Amino acid sequence: MKIVFLGGGNMAAALIGGMLERGFDAHELSVVELAPERREWLVGQFGVGVTGVADDVVREADAVVLAVKPQQMREAVEPLAGRLERALVVSVAAGLRIGDLSRWLDGFDRIVRAMPNTPALVGAGVSGLCAGPGVDGEDRELAGRMLASVGSVVWVEDEARMDAVTAVSGSGPAYVFHFIEALEAAAVARGFDADTARRLAIDTVLGAAKLAAESDDGPDVLRQKVTSRGGTTAAALAVFEQGGFMGLVDRAVAAAEARGRALGEELGRG
Ligand SMILES: NC(=O)C1=CN([C@@H]2O[C@H](COP(=O)(O)OP(=O)(O)OC[C@H]3O[C@@H](n4cnc5c(N)ncnc54)[C@H](OP(=O)(O)O)[C@@H]3O)[C@@H](O)[C@H]2O)C=CC1
Numbered sequence: 001m002k003i004v005f006l007g008g009g010n011m012a013a014a015l016i017g018g019m020l021e022r023g024f025d026a027h028e029l030s031v032v033e034l035a036p037e038r039r040e041w042l043v044g045q046f047g048v049g050v051t052g053v054a055d056d057v058v059r060e061a062d063a064v065v066l067a068v069k070p071q072q073m074r075e076a077v078e079p080l081a082g083r084l085e086r087a088l089v090v091s092v093a094a095g096l097r098i099g100d101l102s103r104w105l106d107g108f109d110r111i112v113r114a115m116p117n118t119p120a121l122v123g124a125g126v127s128g129l130c131a132g133p134g135v136d137g138e139d140r141e142l143a144g145r146m147l148a149s150v151g152s153v154v155w156v157e158d159e160a161r162m163d164a165v166t167a168v169s170g171s172g173p174a175y176v177f178h179f180i181e182a183l184e185a186a187a188v189a190r191g192f193d194a195d196t197a198r199r200l201a202i203d204t205v206l207g208a209a210k211l212a213a214e215s216d217d218g219p220d221v222l223r224q225k226v227t228s229r230g231g232t233t234a235a236a237l238a239v240f241e242q243g244g245f246m247g248l249v250d251r252a253v254a255a256a257e258a259r260g261r262a263l264g265e266e267l268g269r270g
């Protein structure tokens with residue numbers, strides 16, 4: 001198996017790190033990355049092959065993972081048109097639509113649009129996947145296997161919903177990290193040293209997510225089980241409610257979704 005990453009930034013590193021821990025060998029993975037210092041880092045960190053030019057490495061690939069920023073994509077992929085002899089293309093870019101990628105690749109249509117997230121690095125990612133018109137059963141199997149090696153996988157039939165996947169789970173880890181930052185800051189404000197504050201905040205989120213994942217109860221029931229009548233949690237949740245927490249999260253997800261759609265429209269016009 002030869003899997004080539006085009007772009008070796010944050011998301012590529014999360015996928016590569018996770019895939020190496022779970023069933024792929026370093027000699028199966030390589031990265032086309034423009035920045036020499038980033039190439040050096042990727043070799044040191046993962047022992048994968050690196051190059052600054054896509055040419056031959058792409059011709060021999062079974063899969064090419066497009067992992068540059070959406071704004072860099074057209075320039076990065078147009079030189080690949082006509083060179084993808086046997087590769088499946090998996091794009092992880094936010095917003096960019098399969099039809100536009102296909103046009104930039106001169107009609108090549110074995111394209112899976114995927115939206116992973118950075119917890120892939122620790123095997124705890126979740127990815128939404130959507131297959132383009134030229135994708136067959138074997139291609140689906142390969143894309144599914146790559147992303148299932150770093151977490152769970154959800155296939156989405158209607159591509160228009162990929163912007164919602166991006167807004168919920170692609171960007172979602174950042175929302176959770178922001179919540180951890182807020183909980184940690186609240187602990188520091190109450191006199192805990194930085195390490196203790198971080199431990200309290202991270203282990204709370206980790207434990208709650210693990211319980212939610214493993215319990216037969218939904219998160220609503222688990223919340224109620226923490227919330228004693230007239231107790232401390234009820235006092236805190238009332239403040240969340242006064243602040244419009246549920247609506248705030250929905251508006252944040254809507255903003256991310258709209259940004260994904262706008263990126264697809266803006267960049268796809270070119
Ligand atoms: N970060 C995340 O959590 C997630 C990101 N994504 C998607 O993943 C993609 C990458 O995001 P992210 O990793 O955060 O971005 P990064 O900017 O960290 O990574 C992109 C890398 O590609 C390099 N690059 C740019 N042009 C080329 C080229 N023509 N050939 C080879 N390498 C090139 C960039 O170099 P330079 O910096 O010098 O331009 C950079 O190192 C995006 O499309 C994003 O939407 C999807 C899910 C989650």
Ligand SMILES: O=C(O)[C@@H]1CCC=N1
Binds near residue numbers: 094166170171
């Ligand atoms: O912020 C972004 O645009 C990318 C896509 C999802 C997560 N990071």
